[in-house]
Amino acid sequence: MIDATLLRRALADEISAQGSLTDPGWRSAVEAVPREAFLGDAVYRIDHDERGTVYASLRRDQLPTTDWLALAYTNDTQVTQVAGVDAGDASGPVCGLPTSSATLPSLVVRMLEAAAIGDGERVLEIGTGTGYSTALLCHRLGSENVTSIEVDPAVARRARSVLHSLGLSPTLVVGDGLEGHQEGAEYDRIVATCSVRTIPHQWLWQARAGGTITTALGGWAQASGLVHLTAHADGTATGRFTGEAISYMLARPHQSPSRASFFLHDGEQRSTHVDPQAVWSWTGRFLTQLAAPSAELLGGGDRVILLDVATGSQAWTEPVAGGGWVVHSHGPLPLWRSVEDAFTQWERAGRPEQSQFGMTVTSTGQRVWMNDPEAPGWFLPC
Numbered sequence: 122m123i124d125a126t127l128l129r130r131a132l133a134d135e136i137s138a139q140g141s142l143t144d145p146g147w148r149s150a151v152e153a154v155p156r157e158a159f160l161g162d163a164v165y166r167i168d169h170d171e172r173g174t175v176y177a178s179l180r181r182d183q184l185p186t187t188d189w190l191a192l193a194y195t196n197d198t199q200v201t202q203v204a205g206v207d208a209g210d211a212s213g214p215v216c217g218l219p220t221s222s223a224t225l226p227s228l229v230v231r232m233l234e235a236a237a238i239g240d241g242e243r244v245l246e247i248g249t250g251t252g253y254s255t256a257l258l259c260h261r262l263g264s265e266n267v268t269s270i271e272v273d274p275a276v277a278r279r280a281r282s283v284l285h286s287l288g289l290s291p292t293l294v295v296g297d298g299l300e301g302h303q304e305g306a307e308y309d310r311i312v313a314t315c316s317v318r319t320i321p322h323q324w325l326w327q328a329r330a331g332g333t334i335t336t337a338l339g340g341w342a343q344a345s346g347l348v349h350l351t352a353h354a355d356g357t358a359t360g361r362f363t364g365e366a367i368s369y370m371l372a373r374p375h376q377s378p379s380r381a382s383f384f385l386h387d388g389e390q391r392s393t394h395v396d397p398q399a400v401w402s403w404t405g406r407f408l409t410q411l412a413a414p415s416a417e418l419l420g421g422g423d424r425v426i427l428l429d430v431a432t433g434s435q436a437w438t439e440p441v442a443g444g445g446w447v448v449h450s451h452g453p454l455p456l457w458r459s460v461e462d463a464f465t466q467w468e469r470a471g472r473p474e475q476s477q478f479g480m481t482v483t484s485t486g487q488r489v490w491m492n493d494p495e496a497p498g499w500f501l502p503c
Contacts, residue, residue: 123187125155128194132156132226135196141227144234150260151226157193158283159223159251163208164192165200165215175214176203199223201251202276219370221276223251224314228367232312233257235349235363236335242266242309245327247298247336248372252280254314259289267291268305270298272373299374301327308332315372316345318414319501320358320482328352333360337369338480338489338501341377341430342418344406345369348480357483359494364476366403377417377430385426385437388451395457395464397425397438397446404467404475411489411499412463413456427456436460466497 133151136142142151165176181189192199201208204217233254238244244262249255249271258267269291271277277295284291294302298313299321307329316339324334334350345368350360399405401421409418409427419426420437423446427436434452441447448457467473470491481488490498 123190125190132194136227141231146261147230150257153260154256159253165208175216177214178208178211196225196227198225229254236310236312238310245308245311248314249280252284259291264290268302270294270302316369317372318375319487325352325356330354337367339371340410342410344410346407346475359481361479362475364474386451388449390447390449393446393448395461397423400425408463409460412459414502429454
């Protein structure tokens with residue numbers, strides 16, 4: 122019989138070896154909180170059939186207890202809901218995008234460490250999810266210092282049940298996490314376990330002056346950056362990106378609208394000096410998203426496809442014989458021109474890594490910059 126306590130210690134050792142777990146307080150939490158309790162009765166496994174990628178339910182009662190525990194303590198994300206269908210309720214394979222999951226523990230811990238949470242501080246968590254990260258917070262801070270908000274009532278109900286079964290009683294709220302929870306303000310730390318396209322102003326006013334907001338800044342190009350902001354008394358915030366390769370699901374109100382099938386237009390054709398393969402790096406994807414915030418990013422390698430959700434504009438690249446690339450542009454927005462300008466600015470700044478990017482949030486706009494707050498940058502969509 123596998124001892125779950127030993128598995129938790131082994132998981133803590135693994136995360137520590139990766140460099141994601143350095144704080145003894147979070148290590149104690151990882152060793153104490155039973156992750157298997159938060160997986161419910163089933164999780165999803167990726168499968169493939171004639172429809173493409175599908176998710177098949179894997180039930181706990183289909184596996185020996187030792188195998189289920191081994192799955193729970195593998196440092197991996199376990200998808201628990203796809204397209205609003207919980208793994209335990211799925212009668213067959215499900216198509217769509219994951220909508221809730223038990224995020225891989227190393228990512229959860231990296232997020233909590235990046236937030237620099239201290240003992241006794243009051244935390245607002247955006248996105249309860251399965252409740253695992255909420256439990257880690259409660260173990261470290263005490264339930265009385267933790268407020269967590271979840272938009273999906275069914276997900277929130279299951280998390281509440283598990284947390285209470287473990288003797289944990291944080292303040293749990295069902296609602297839009299982008300609105301925060303004013304009744305419990307002010308908070309020392311706000312931590313989001315979802316990505317956002319812009320920082321909600323409600324978070325700024327619910328964090329105390331000198332408090333912090335830690336969230337993944339994402340978008341429709343599926344790029345992401347973890348930013349740690351300090352809130353100021355005047356409702357503004359400033360901070361920098363950590364440079365860590367962290368991504369979360371976009372908050373549901375920030376997700377892109379559904380898109381019909383498309384075909385590529387030849388459009389206007391010209392050469393480009395930007396290597397399309399550079400777009401696929403961690404920083405390159407982020408730059409592309411900043412330059413074309415309303416576009417989806419598809420393709421791979423020498424083929425970059427940008428599809429603007431709002432206008433239908435397109436830009437797509439292809440290699441040419443003998444070297445180099447051409448770009449095809451169609452529609453009213455010069456998507457690739459914006460990307461070229463962003464890469465030129467990045468190269469002139471010395472090709473900084475994402476850890477050299479920062480962000481300034483005011484009542485008039487939210488701007489991402491490189492190296493220096495006074496340097497030119499990109500305004501995020503309103």
